[in-house]
Each structure stands twice: as C-alpha cells, then as structure tokens.
Amino acid sequence: MNQKALYKIGYGVYVIGAHSGDKLNAQIANTIFQITSEPPRVAVSINKKNLTWEYIHESKAFSATVLCQDTPLSFIGNFGFKSGREVNKLEGINYKIGITGSPIILDNAVSYLEVRVSQEVDVGTHTIFIGEVVDAEIVAEKPCLTYEYYQQVKRGTTPKTAPSYVEVKSEKPAPAPVNPEPAPAKITARYKCTICGYIYDPAQGDPDSGVAPGTPFEQLPADWVCPVCGAAKDQFEKMAD
Numbered sequence: 001m002n003q004k005a006l007y008k009i010g011y012g013v014y015v016i017g018a019h020s021g022d023k024l025n026a027q028i029a030n031t032i033f034q035i036t037s038e039p040p041r042v043a044v045s046i047n048k049k050n051l052t053w054e055y056i057h058e059s060k061a062f063s064a065t066v067l068c069q070d071t072p073l074s075f076i077g078n079f080g081f082k083s084g085r086e087v088n089k090l091e092g093i094n095y096k097i098g099i100t101g102s103p104i105i106l107d108n109a110v111s112y113l114e115v116r117v118s119q120e121v122d123v124g125t126h127t128i129f130i131g132e133v134v135d136a137e138i139v140a141e142k143p144c145l146t147y148e149y150y151q152q153v154k155r156g157t158t159p160k161t162a163p164s165y166v167e168v169k170s171e172k173p174a175p176a177p178v179n180p181e182p183a184p185a186k187i188t189a190r191y192k193c194t195i196c197g198y199i200y201d202p203a204q205g206d207p208d209s210g211v212a213p214g215t216p217f218e219q220l221p222a223d224w225v226c227p228v229c230g231a232a233k234d235q236f237e238k239m240a241d
C-alpha cells in the first residue's frame with residue numbers, strides 16, 4: 001500500500017485554540033471540516049496526547065483560525081512543534097478571547113470560527129470533536145494556506161501527532177560503482193533538522209529568514225535556526241546524496 005496516496009486528500013492549515021479555566025493553549029491542525037449547514041456544524045481531529053485535546057475535552061469548546069498562504073513557517077512551527085506544557089505558545093501573539101472562552105488567534109488569519117462541542121468520537125489515537133459554530137468572522141481577504149502548499153512550496157513538515165502524519169522510510173541506496181570517478185566537492189548539500197524533519201535546500205534558501213537562494217548551509221549565520229521548530233544549526237545533519 002502506498003500511503004503517499006493520502007497526501008492527495010485536500011487539507012487546510014488551521015490554529016485550534018482552547019482553554020481550561022484561565023489557562024490557554026493552541027495548536028496547528030489540518031483536519032477540520034464542515035458537516036452540516038443548518039445549523040452549521042464542524043468537526044476537528046485532535047491527538048489525545050496533545051494539551052489542546054485536554055482543554056477541548058474539559059471545556060467542550062474550541063476556536064479554529066484559518067491561516068493565510070503567506071503565514072511564516074516559524075509561526076506554524078510555534079503552534080505545531082512546541083508543547084503548551086513547556087512554553088506559552090500565545091506569548092507575543094495577537095489573539096482575543098471568544099464567547100466560549102477559547103483564544104482566537106488573529107495573526108495571519110483569514111477567518112475564524114468558534115465551536116461548542118456536542119459530540120466526541122473516539123478513533124483510537126485521536127478524538128473527533130463535533131460541534132455547532134456559535135461565532136464566525138472574516139479577518140482578511142487573502143488566499144488560504146492549503147496543506148499541499150505548506151508541504152510543497154513552503155517545505156513545511158508534519159508533527160508526529162497529526163492525523164495525516166505518514167512515516168517516510170529511507171529508501172535503500174543504490175550500490176556504489178566498482179571504480180567510481182572522484183566527485184567534485186559540492187556546495188549544494190542539503191541538511192535535515194533532526195527535531196522536526198525540515199530540510200534546508202541551498203537552492204531555495206530560507207526567504208522568510210532573509211537567506212537568499214544559493215546559500216550553502218555552512219554559510220548560514222551562526223544564529224540561524226530551523227524556520228519550522230526553531231532548532232539550532234547543530235541540530236541539523238547532512239543528507240546523503
């Protein structure tokens with residue numbers, strides 16, 4: 001079975017906010033969809049290991065912010081590759097508290113929804129929270145960020161707790177030639193983040209961080225960090241050709 005076929009299913013990229021009393025948290029999700037129109041109901045799939053799951057399960061409410069196409073990878077990484085148990089992911093973020101008490105993320109937003117949960121469906125590693133939309137608003141008239149664009153153009157990666165995560169196993173390398181010609185030194189080697197799997201490709205650089213295409217990894221500034229999860233350069237490993 002080729003699980004990459006699942007990549008062809010259409011998704012967006014959203015920030016799901018939730019609360020527990022006065023405690024707030026939010027996370028990235030790509031599996032949210034509308035179920036009915038009268039009344040409007042939506043569903044979201046959240047991993048049971050996530051703090052946001054605990055808050056939604058307790059408060060029976062959540063918000064969903066639809067992100068715009070030019071959302072920086074660092075913004076997505078903050079909500080997708082960090083734990084609210086360890087850091088305050090809303091620090092420095094523009095948000096407001098909605099009528100359900102859930103935090104609504106306004107940075108990089110196209111629109112947002114607020115939902116009161118009416119049903120929970122256990123699907124193993126995840127729970128599908130189903131609820132009625134109690135508030136919704138357009139924030140900006142911009143193109144929405146699709147999951148395909150996030151992966152193929154922005155070169156983002158997928159957290160292991162995401163419902164769409166598929167482990168990609170390394171392919172067996174081809175046998176080396178008996179008498180190989182000495183290869184010229186390359187300055188185009190790609191490097192992979194060992195924390196989140198982001199791949200730095202010198203041919204594309206890192207425009208969001210001001211790194212021009214054609215910049216070798218070795219020439220990146222010492223304080224450059226992974227644009228997805230914030231890992232330092234020493235957390236990257238060179239990829240085999």
